[in-house]
Amino acid sequence: MKKLIAGNWKMNGNAAEASALIEAVEAKIAKDMDILDKCDFVVCPPFVHLGLVRAKLENVAMGAQNCSQRGNGAFTGDISCAMLRDIGARYVILGHSERRQYHKEKDETIAAKAQAANAEGLITIICVGETEEEREAGKQNDIVAAQLEKSLPDGVSEDNTVIAYEPVWAIGTGKTATPDDIRAMHAFIRGKLVAKYDDGDKIRILYGGSVKPSNAAEIFAVEHVDGALIGGASLKADDFMGIAAAA
Ligand code: PGA
Numbered sequence: 001m002k003k004l005i006a007g008n009w010k011m012n013g014n015a016a017e018a019s020a021l022i023e024a025v026e027a028k029i030a031k032d033m034d035i036l037d038k039c040d041f042v043v044c045p046p047f048v049h050l051g052l053v054r055a056k057l058e059n060v061a062m063g064a065q066n067c068s069q070r071g072n073g074a075f076t077g078d079i080s081c082a083m084l085r086d087i088g089a090r091y092v093i094l095g096h097s098e099r100r101q102y103h104k105e106k107d108e109t110i111a112a113k114a115q116a117a118n119a120e121g122l123i124t125i126i127c128v129g130e131t132e133e134e135r136e137a138g139k140q141n142d143i144v145a146a147q148l149e150k151s152l153p154d155g156v157s158e159d160n161t162v163i164a165y166e167p168v169w170a171i172g173t174g175k176t177a178t179p180d181d182i183r184a185m186h187a188f189i190r191g192k193l194v195a196k197y198d199d200g201d202k203i204r205i206l207y208g209g210s211v212k213p214s215n216a217a218e219i220f221a222v223e224h225v226d227g228a229l230i231g232g233a234s235l236k237a238d239d240f241m242g243i244a245a246a247a
Pocket of ligand 1: 008166170171172173174208209210211229230231232233
């Protein structure tokens with residue numbers, strides 16, 4: 001399976017910086033096209049930069065960081081899946097821990113958003129992961145199992161869904177889960193997917209949380225790690241592509 005190298009730009013960058021970043025990433029891929037045999041690329045800019053990033057895409061796909069579960073209408077401040085599709089997004093990140101934390105997004109809302117996204121032909125990147133407290137209490141498998149059970153909509157397949165395991169305590173903290181932690185959790189998630197879906201062995205499972213060029217090789221070497229969801233390091237083309245090179 002090709003690795004999916006996904007950049008989550010979060011709420012960063014002005015228009016000039018977003019343009020420069022996608023240009024730099026595309027330029028690096030253009031110099032080393034063989035990398036496309038090993039990796040698929042997606043970047044997820046803030047909504048307001050989707051149009052300008054789209055205009056510069058060559059070998060990278062584009063995603064959004066959220067969507068509404070509703071169709072177009074009187075929903076001030078929301079962005080529909082149809083709008084994302086129209087502006088050229090192919091992916092949407094859902095259930096990121098920052099959305100769960102700051103916007104109180106519940107599994108049921110995430111499932112409704114995922115359903116709407118899939119209906120519009122978007123591929124969802126659904127994030128799951130335990131907090132530090134939950135891990136210390138040994139509850140990580142229960143937490144992730146419940147998130148998988150409740151935040152995935154009907155009709156999940158390898159074509160419309162990617163799972164991202166992101167331990168909350170590893171996001172933006174510089175703390176990475178150990179290869180053993182990652183191996184155990186990715187095997188656990190794979191088991192759940194295989195038990196529930198016919199193509200559960202082919203649904204990609206990304207790891208996310210302080211992935212950088214220096215730790216990417218050991219993370220990618222872990223079984224059932226099918227790519228990475230990258231926050232901070234996706235804001236520098238050298239780091240983002242350094243992670244891809246490790247794949
Ligand atoms: P990080 O973020 O790479 O900055 O830890 C990952 C994420 O939140 O997707």
